[in-house]
Amino acid sequence: MAVSLLHHPPLSNQRITQAFVDLNSRSLQRGITCFSICLQKQKCSIELYMIPTTTVARHWMLKTFASAGSLNAEVECQENQISSGFSTSNDFGSRSKTVADSSSKPSDGVKDFERQLQELFDEVKMMIKMGNKNDAMDLLQANYEFVKEQINAGSRGIEEAATLDIIALGYMAIGDLKSVGFILNKLDEVVERLTDDEPLLDSVLIHMGSMYSALGKFEKSMLVYQRVIAILERIHGKGSAFLVSPLLGMAKILGSIGKATKAIEVYQRVISILESSRGAESKDLVVPLSGLGNLLIKEGRATDAESLFNRILSIYKESYGEYDGRFGMALCSVAHVKCATGNAEEAINLYRKALQVIKDADYMAVDDSIMERMRIDLAELLHVVGRGNEGRELLEECLLITEKYKGKDHPSSVTHLINLATSYSQSKNYVQAERLLRTSLEIMMKSVRPDDSSITFPMLHLAVTLYRLNQDEEAEQLTLEVLHIREKAFGKDSLPVGEALDCLVSIQTRLGKPEGELLDLLKQVLKIQEKEFGYESEEVMRTLKKIVFYLDKTGRKDEKFSMQKRLSVLRMKYNQMMQY
Numbered sequence: 001m002a003v004s005l006l007h008h009p010p011l012s013n014q015r016i017t018q019a020f021v022d023l024n025s026r027s028l029q030r031g032i033t034c035f036s037i038c039l040q041k042q043k044c045s046i047e048l049y050m051i052p053t054t055t056v057a058r059h060w061m062l063k064t065f066a067s068a069g070s071l072n073a074e075v076e077c078q079e080n081q082i083s084s085g086f087s088t089s090n091d092f093g094s095r096s097k098t099v100a101d102s103s104s105k106p107s108d109g110v111k112d113f114e115r116q117l118q119e120l121f122d123e124v125k126m127m128i129k130m131g132n133k134n135d136a137m138d139l140l141q142a143n144y145e146f147v148k149e150q151i152n153a154g155s156r157g158i159e160e161a162a163t164l165d166i167i168a169l170g171y172m173a174i175g176d177l178k179s180v181g182f183i184l185n186k187l188d189e190v191v192e193r194l195t196d197d198e199p200l201l202d203s204v205l206i207h208m209g210s211m212y213s214a215l216g217k218f219e220k221s222m223l224v225y226q227r228v229i230a231i232l233e234r235i236h237g238k239g240s241a242f243l244v245s246p247l248l249g250m251a252k253i254l255g256s257i258g259k260a261t262k263a264i265e266v267y268q269r270v271i272s273i274l275e276s277s278r279g280a281e282s283k284d285l286v287v288p289l290s291g292l293g294n295l296l297i298k299e300g301r302a303t304d305a306e307s308l309f310n311r312i313l314s315i316y317k318e319s320y321g322e323y324d325g326r327f328g329m330a331l332c333s334v335a336h337v338k339c340a341t342g343n344a345e346e347a348i349n350l351y352r353k354a355l356q357v358i359k360d361a362d363y364m365a366v367d368d369s370i371m372e373r374m375r376i377d378l379a380e381l382l383h384v385v386g387r388g389n390e391g392r393e394l395l396e397e398c399l400l401i402t403e404k405y406k407g408k409d410h411p412s413s414v415t416h417l418i419n420l421a422t423s424y425s426q427s428k429n430y431v432q433a434e435r436l437l438r439t440s441l442e443i444m445m446k447s448v449r450p451d452d453s454s455i456t457f458p459m460l461h462l463a464v465t466l467y468r469l470n471q472d473e474e475a476e477q478l479t480l481e482v483l484h485i486r487e488k489a490f491g492k493d494s495l496p497v498g499e500a501l502d503c504l505v506s507i508q509t510r511l512g513k514p515e516g517e518l519l520d521l522l523k524q525v526l527k528i529q530e531k532e533f534g535y536e537s538e539e540v541m542r543t544l545k546k547i548v549f550y551l552d553k554t555g556r557k558d559e560k561f562s563m564q565k566r567l568s569v570l571r572m573k574y575n576q577m578m579q580y
């Protein structure tokens with residue numbers, strides 16, 4: 001492995017060098033219901049399964065539609081260019097000029113340094129794209145060791161900050177978040193000493209804000225964004241387009257931490273800035289319009305969001321025409337908001353039209369994950385309105401495409417096998433559901449360790465189906481295995497464990513297990529649900545009903561009285577909610 005040092009021209013009377021490595025269920029409602037794992041969406045009547053890429057320790061609750069595969073792919077691409085800064089470009093090339101160079105062109109030294117930073121980042125991206133992840137990490141580590149020497153020697157200027165920034169962006173591109181956090185801590189120590197008139201500082205701060213946000217460090221991200229916004233406002237004014245990137249980052253964080261009202265104000269400010277500087281039909285408006293629209297849907301204001309997504313559709317129609325794939329993506333987004341407002345049939349028609357436009361335009365490959373998600377979204381919606389056969393056809397299409405392009409026993413097919421099983425279970429065709437689930441479980445067992453938590457999803461689903469087929473002994477055996485794996489993976493008081501326990505109670509009830517044992521299991525479920533959903537949640541109310549039943553059967557009258565009183569209060573609350 002050849003290692004060479006590239007020596008760069010002087011900057012600020014200092015020679016900058018970089019080291020380059022030269023390598024190119026819900027809980028069950030009545031007894032037991034069809035166990036399903038849902039997409040990351042918001043509320044509907046049927047949920048279709050998506051295998052998590054990492055261990056999931058969340059409750060898979062019923063949610064309204066929030067299309068994962070609609071306009072978001074196109075928006076994410078633009079966000080990379082406008083706001084995120086680390087996915088496609090280091091963004092130095094389009095930075096604003098700070099005080100030091102706002103009145104003249106950047107010095108040759110600064111421009112050359114920017115070029116070197118861009119080349120380093122491009123090299124890292126190319127290595128990742130070619131599958132040379134280890135080489136990319138070696139390159140980043142070599143550069144980090146060099147800049148660390150500079151810092152230890154007392155150099156803590158913008159050159160060191162910008163280099164650390166690029167290294168952090170590189171690790172972000174690789175997905176090594178631990179290293180990103182470590183580098184950001186070093187970078188923060190350097191940046192806090194810099195004055196606001198340093199060249200490149202605005203770009204560095206924007207990148208830092210985005211990376212802190214990606215790490216979930218929202219407070220640090222907000223502080224960084226506030227600093228760069230103040231810098232840019234002082235230089236360019238409060239209506240400058242240079243403010244768009246950090247403002248979008250700030251709006252996204254505000255929405256994430258529950259400050260929706262403030263987030264909406266920031267999104268509206270961005271829209272106003274872009275309308276003034278780029279025009280009312282500018283494609284740059286898509287990102288803030290989409291961000292604001294999605295936030296409004298999240299806040300239960302789907303009707304307000306509809307006009308925003310229609311505006312995006314109009315912008316894409318004007319820019320690209322009705323037969324362009326991007327117009328198709330925008331159609332999907334409008335379908336999503338139509339569904340959120342209750343117009344399911346109109347949403348279905350829009351989804352179908354969108355998929356056809358994208359296919360005819362050859363905008364993305366037939367096996368693209370975005371296309372797959374859109375088919376699943378549409379299939380789910382068809383099931384909701386009672387058109388399960390049509391939905392099942394789409395799910396079968398997803399399975400056939402995956403098998404064609406990835407192989408019949410590829411782990412990716414498990415998603416579609418379980419989705420199909422869910423569909424058949426809804427139609428009460430449990431025999432067909434069992435066959436599909438056994439196939440999915442066999443594939444998973446070949447792909448992961450026997451104690452891997454991901455294997456418990458099809459396993460528990462199969463247990464529920466076997467329960468429906470009155471094969472209680474095998475159902476119990478599978479559920480106990482799920483329980484053992486999940487307790488080890490998530491902890492005994494985790495929600496996945498609570499879900500498995502709830503299934504086990506229903507199965508063991510029919511097997512005639514002692515009522516005292518079943519009561520103990522239900523109390524454990526109740527404890528988990530109280531922690532996760534709150535003491536007055538609907539899940540808690542359903543479990544209380546079961547506990548009261550078993551307390552009555554076991555003759556524990558005193559304990560039953562207190563539980564019955566609590567249950568009555570909750571029932572009254574939910575009856576009042578239903579009236580409104």
